[in-house]
Amino acid sequence: MNKLSRYAILLTLAALTGCAAVETVTTIATDVGVQSGALTKAQGESIRRSTQAVSRSMEDFTPEQEYYIGRSVGAVVLTKYSVLSDAKINAYLNLLGQTLAMASDMPELFGGYHFLALDSDDINAFATPGGHIFVTRGLIRCCRTEDALAAVLAHEIGHVQLRHGMKAIEKGRVTEALAILVQESAKSFGSEDVIKLTREFGGAISDIANTMINNGYSRAYEYQADAVSVTILKRTGYNPAALIDMLNVMARQMKPGGNDFARTHPSPQSRIAELKDNSRIALTSIEPPAVRKERFTKAVGHLL
Amino acid sequence: MFHRRYIIICLALICVLFLISTVEAQKIMSIQIKESQLRITPSFLGKITAKLSYGERVTVLQEKGAWKKVSIPGKNVQGWIHETALTSKSIVLKAGRGTVGTSVTGREIALAGKGFNEEVEAQYKKNNKNLDYTWINQMETMKVSPEQMEDFIAGGNLVFGAEGSNP
Known part of the structure; x- marks a missing residue:
């Protein structure tokens, strides 16, 4: 030859x-x-x-496994924050959020998208790989319209769609966990494998929760989630400029050095600058239609 | 001589590719989410024609953007489903109980309920007694019906399907 x-x-x-x-x-x-x-x-x-x-990479995790990772990441978030047990708000968040999710590029998740308000003045939100999305009262207060709240929820849907949570898992851990899965894929797990898998599972949960709660994603990830938010807003007929309006309110309400978005996200000003550069949003502040204003006030007015 | 061998190899590779693309045209896919629906139109607001559960197989008949028109083998039902609900892997339920041959690799199949699953979650919970899943379970029950969604869209002067979305 x-x-x-x-x-x-x-x-x-x-x-x-x-x-x-x-x-x-x-x-x-x-x-x-x-x-x-x-x-x-x-x-x-x-x-x-x-x-x-x-x-053989992260893609090999099934949506079912991401769902279980998501449940436990959610449970860790709830050790830091209490739930705002307000049926009216949570129903409204789910109506709005699930509608937005259907317009995303990742409308179907193993267990679907679910939204829950957190009882805190911190400005914060979390999205697990399983589609559990949490938003604090402090962040809801940054929203003056349903369009703005839609922008917040669509940003979190963006993190799920782009699998940012899963990408926070250390590479070595992904390889390790998948190695166990592949070896054992044709037979049932023994108890020793469950212990090994639980160790990797716990590690993955810590990686994701630590990134979401303490360190934050990279600036690039946040800008990407903002871009997804704009896309979803356009697809559903919301005003994308509402994201900028929300960020302006956030800039005024955010406490410097706070243990929330002040620590984990790029400043509202740099997010606005990025949106103006890359998403070319017209800054015209269009008032939402009266029907939308009315139902927004009815659902969350008592929080504002 | 070398050239002839080279040509034969390349032809063989082209045949393989051709065969694979032919197979892809009539592919069987599996539902990779807990529960899913087939709809009369390629839209989440389309009327539901059938409900499917995790691991069920469908035959892809037609594609339109991110939607696929599928039929259920052995049943006289067709409908549209979003591609994110589907996987080309075949999903094996109740693994380890006979049907999974040793020749099948992890890349061709996905074992339902394996890996990070209920059992692993239970073990993790046992190791972390401060974790409470009550609200996680509770929030997962918060579901919005297609009718509620339709009312929400119409009632808020919203649109569904603008600018290349999943109409």
Whole structure:
């Protein structure tokens, strides 16, 4: 076999790895390569192994597993904040939030989207990978209209859609957990595996909760979630400028050094600047229709 | 000689690709969420024609943006479903009880209820006694019906389906 044709085969293989059925194609292609003598058996094996290693990533967690991660991240959030047990507000948040979620690029989650108000003056919100979304009374108070509240909820839906929570899990942990899952995928777990998996599970929950509550996501992630929010607002007929209006109120109400968005998010001013640059939102402040104003006041007026 | 061998290999690879794309055209997919619905139109506001649960398989007939028109094998039902409810992996319920052969790899199947699951959550809860899931369970019961959603959209002068969304 001359060098040229060997390279040609390897190049063909490389090109094929771009398509959806990477592994199937690679397996068959390497088999063909090995049988024809273009590749040694060891070379074939190694190509197969590296393809598998590359494709085994966070994507291998099923929506069901993300749901269970989400439940526990939510339970950790609720050790820091109490629930605002107000049926009227929570019903309204779910009506608004679930409608917005249907207009997102990730409308279907294993257990769906669910929203809950938190009883705190902090300006804060959290979204778990399972679609549990929490928003504090302090943040609701930054919203003067239903459009603004929609902007807040759509930003959180953006974090779910872009899987920012899952991306906060340390890479090593993802590999470790998936390794156990793959080894054991064809049989039931023994109790030792449950203990091992629980350790990785606990680690993943800490990674996500720590990022959400203490360190915050990167500025880039927050800007991305703002961009998703704008998209969802446009798709549902809300005024995207309401996000800027909300951020302006937030800038006035935020306490410097606070243990909330003041610590975990880029400043409202830089988020506004980013929105003006990248989303080109017209700053015209259009009043929402009277019907929308009325139902907003009815649902959350007593909190404002 | 070398050239001939090279051509044969490339032709074989092209055949493989062609076969895969043909198979993809009539693909079977599985529901990857707890419960899902088929609708008469490709929209979340479309009338529901059937309800499906986790792991059920459907045959894809047609695609329109992020929506797929599917049928349920063996049943005379068709409808539209959003692609985020589907996976091309086949989902095996009740793993370890016989049907999963050893030749099947983790990449082709997803085992329902495996990995981070109820059992792992229970163990985690046992290790972290300060965690309370009461409100998590409670919030998961807060569901909005398509009718309520429709009223909410109409009542607030909103639209659904503007600017390339999931109409």
